[in-house]
């Protein structure tokens with residue numbers, strides 16, 4: 478792979494598994510120094526071992542204001558700046574509106590939208606001209622998928638944040654865009670609250686709806702994220718790039 482991100486400093490929130498982990502690997506392969514965050518001790522240890530010396534793996538809760546502030550102070554002291562910010566940490570809990578849990582609604586709100594909003598605010602002093610932010614939204618920000626009301630609302634809010642932040646950051650020549658995955662085969666489905674048979678059934682039913690006839694993989698989302706972060710996307714801001722096998726496009 479080309480060294481197109483040589484010596485750039487990239488932060489990937491939620492970079493220990495799934496899409497964030499694949500993106501951290503791709504950024505390192507393209508020459509970047511990467512900082513990844515997560516919470517689960519096993520996933521943090523696994524990421525540290527797999528990503529090697531070009532990754533700083535930090536336990537930090539992306540939904541917690543104090544931990545976010547501490548993270549950005551540490552990055553400032555250790556690296557001085559951020560060139561690429563991938564706001565990827567997210568959680569999904571599924572359930573129909575009548576039975577969905579209010580506590581889970583609040584958790585998703587804190588992690589999926591309040592956290593990224595706070596992270597952008599804390600990161601701003603570290604972002605210079607030419608820096609790029611990518612946030613991870615989802616096809617559900619434009620599709621009505623039963624059982625995902627709270628999760629989808631957080632992602633629609635995140636999509637809106639990209640537009641507003643793009644307007645505010647454009648004068649500083651900082652770009653912000655969204656990558657919008659369709660169903661991607663990552664550990665997230667095992668954390669949604671669905672039983673294992675439910676997860677298998679959900680994946681099968683999604684595949685029947687995806688024009689390309691399969692789930693996506695994390696490397697495919699990583700590739701789109703690297704494009705949005707790259708100089709190749711230098712005239713793109715406020716936009717959303719779907720990586721969904723056509724699910725929400727056709």
Ligand SMILES: NC(=O)c1ccc[n+]([C@@H]2O[C@H](COP(=O)([O-])OP(=O)(O)OC[C@H]3O[C@@H](n4cnc5c(N)ncnc54)[C@H](OP(=O)(O)O)[C@@H]3O)[C@@H](O)[C@H]2O)c1
Pocket residue numbers: 490491492493494495496497514515516517518520521537538539540565566567568569588613614615616657658659660661662663664665668
């Ligand atoms: N997979 C899909 O089909 C799909 C589709 C559309 C959008 N997305 C979005 O893609 C993003 C990544 O999901 P994924 O599919 O790669 O799932 P994943 O494998 O579960 O990865 C989620 C990552 O986020 C971290 N994370 C979650 N909450 C966190 C918090 N409060 N603080 C720090 N880290 C946190 C997790 O680490 P810990 O386990 O340590 O918390 C993990 O590293 C999410 O925003 C998700 O909404 C996924």
